[in-house]
Structures are given as C-alpha cells and as structure tokens.
Amino acid sequence: MGQADVSISIQVRMRWIKRQKKRAVRFKTYFDRARMYIGYGQFFLILLVFFESYKDTAFGLWFYKYSYVTLPGFVILFVVFAVILGYFDKKYIRGDEQAEIFKNNPISMDMYQKIDELHRKEFKDKEE
Numbered sequence: 001m002g003q004a005d006v007s008i009s010i011q012v013r014m015r016w017i018k019r020q021k022k023r024a025v026r027f028k029t030y031f032d033r034a035r036m037y038i039g040y041g042q043f044f045l046i047l048l049v050f051f052e053s054y055k056d057t058a059f060g061l062w063f064y065k066y067s068y069v070t071l072p073g074f075v076i077l078f079v080v081f082a083v084i085l086g087y088f089d090k091k092y093i094r095g096d097e098q099a100e101i102f103k104n105n106p107i108s109m110d111m112y113q114k115i116d117e118l119h120r121k122e123f124k125d126k127e128e
Contacts, residue, residue, distance in 0.1 A: 047074070
C-alpha cells in the first residue's frame with residue numbers, strides 16, 4: 001500500500017465523517033422540531049387529565065355542563081397566551097439569543113471580520 005493509497009483512504013474517510021456529521025445535525029434538527037410539536041400535544045393531554053381529575057368538583061361540573069363554551073374558550077385563551085408569549089420572546093429574547101449564537105459560531109465571526117475589513121477599506125478609500 002503506497003503513500004497515495006493511504007492519502008486517498010484518509011480523504012474518503014474524512015468525506016464519510018463529514019456526511020455523517022451533516023446527517024446527525026439534520027436528524028437532531030428533525031428531533032428538536034418534532035419534540036416541540038409533541039410538547040403541544042402533551043400540553044393538551046395534561047389539560048385533559050386536569051379537567052378529568054376535577055370532574056366531580058363544582059368547577060368540573062360547571063366546566064362540563066357548559067363545555068360547548070368553556071372548551072373553545074380555553075383553546076382561544078391558550079392560543080392568545082401563546083401568541084403573546086411568542087411576541088415577547090421575539091421582541092426581547094430572540095435577538096440576544098441569536099447574537100450569542102452568532103458570536104460563538106466561528107464561521108459567522110470569520111464572515112463578520114471579513115465584512116468589517118471590507119467596510120473599513122471602502123470608507124478609508126472614500127476619505128482619501
């Protein structure tokens with residue numbers, strides 16, 4: 001086995017490792033997105049268990065007696081609360097979170113430095 005064969009073998013292994021890494025990241029993304037949607041289902045199941053446990057109380061009797069009004073009311077209340085929470089998350093938290101992710105990503109920081117360098121050169125040329 002010559003030097004060229006070893007070099008090709010290493011290159012093949014590196015390509016294989018890169019493909020596996022991309023596949024793992026893709027599957028992790030799928031898993032995280034599915035976990036988010038499963039969380040919605042769990043929330044509604046928890047509500048169902050909660051209301052079933054209070055079925056024989058005064059609240060439960062009232063809730064099930066007027067379920068044609070209370071069930072849609074609770075669903076609407078949940079959707080409104082989720083939209084408000086999402087709005088505040090986007091307005092106050094998401095930007096800082098994305099900035100922190102950007103700072104910790106070496107590729108994005110490299111791009112930022114190159115763009116900043118080009119920006120400085122352009123303004124330097126205009127000043128002269």
